[in-house]
Amino acid sequence: MHSTPGSTFPLSTAAPPSFKASMAEAAAFPRLVQTVVRNMIEAWPAEVYRESLVEARFLGRKTVFVSDPRLIHELLVTRAAELGREEFLTRSLKPALGEGILTSDGERWKAQRRTAAPVFRHDRVKEFVPAMTGAAAATRARWNARGAEAAPLDLLDEMMRTTFDIIVATMMSDEAGLDVGAFGRAMNAYLDQTRWKMALTLVGAPAWMPHPGYFRAVAAARYLRGTVASAVEQRRLSGRTGTDLLGLMLQARDPEGGAAMSDASLTDNLLTFIAAGHETTAITLAWTLWLLAEHPEVEARVVEEIRAAARTGTGPDLEALAYTRQVIMEVMRLYPPAPLLVRKTVAEISLGATRIPAGRSVHVPVYALHRHARLWSEPGRFDPDRFAPAACAARDRYAYMPFGAGPRICIGMGFAMTECLAILAELLPAFRFGRTGPGRPDARFSVTLRPHGGMRMLVTPRRLH
């Protein structure tokens, strides 16, 4: 392994390792393969938490890890056009998500991104707040009905249910007949097995190679795609447009040339929004509730801010929740739901003094960046004041990137932040959240960074205190 900030790589283009060579390497490092399946973060070289740029062999593939804000800016912004999607991400997601905004490249990506961007504008997202608050209110009613002495709840499950209800309500608000439960189970079955697909792609295994969850995933992808395609068709046939995401996407036109999205593209992107949007937001909320339970002084300040923001009107003014927003940002620093950004160079590029040949895997280990020894003091400590305006202004923008950066920055960033605020504003003044034992859940990376084994917590209505 090699880890000097300005190191120069050999200029030979990295040909992908042969299947045989990769399998030989994998066989020699079965523990590494297991680690990738269990939690890929544990397989990262320790230097990514201390150095700027690290070259490592990662399951037979030369990989460059970049954890320096200046170099990340150069990579994701200045050199964005010379980067493509990594096969290990696209191969695990394309069977369900097709060639939507997350999984496509080049002109296809550009046209879809241009067309969808206005749908996620701030003023549009604000119109979704009642649907977000409505789903959170349903969660509140469900918890209230349990009484004060109820058994602990898995808050990861609960938040997944809430954010899934929101994405369905905001996306396909009037698709009668959609079986929300079956749809959610299929989406989870699909996403659960993607870590196997990623590990097998890394060792060069062919796409058809079966693995745990393989056949369930094939059936789930067929069900998900069929369901969304028929919702798109029904809506088009009905002649109604509507103001939900499906309606807005149907009306969206490419600002360059005016083309509408095809039905296939609409299906790909609606599935992409569900997959990219609901689990990431649910994980953020689950960790937020956990960290607030660990830090009652922060929790008290958040509840006070929410109550003050609600005093003047009918519901809390989300724009006024500045401290709550800081808390969410600090939660995503410690537990970024998307802990790794992956790219492949399509041409030779230079990063600082380092030349990287075409075809190389380049990873931005966001989880490590957010805990990097040179960028953060006491990186493991939860401290929302790190995101006070003055502290943010003094820090490099590229030291913190839960939503990525550059042209491929998360399109749903505003949607996700608004959703987190709307849900917390509904739930925090109504309940106290308590831990069920010592120690935090383990954070494990399988596409997203999930609390392993869920997040069991005590949920007690406040009015009973």
Ligand code: HEM
């Ligand atoms: C807390 C919640 C979320 C987090 C942490 C998150 C994080 C990210 C990150 C890091 C990327 C960039 C990936 C890369 O550069 O390779 C991304 C891309 C994307 N996200 Fe999100 N996301 C969240 C919520 C959402 C929501 C709610 C939606 C849609 C409703 C969404 C849709 C997308 C899409 C379509 C892309 C691909 C953008 C492109 O490649 O042009 N995300 N997200």
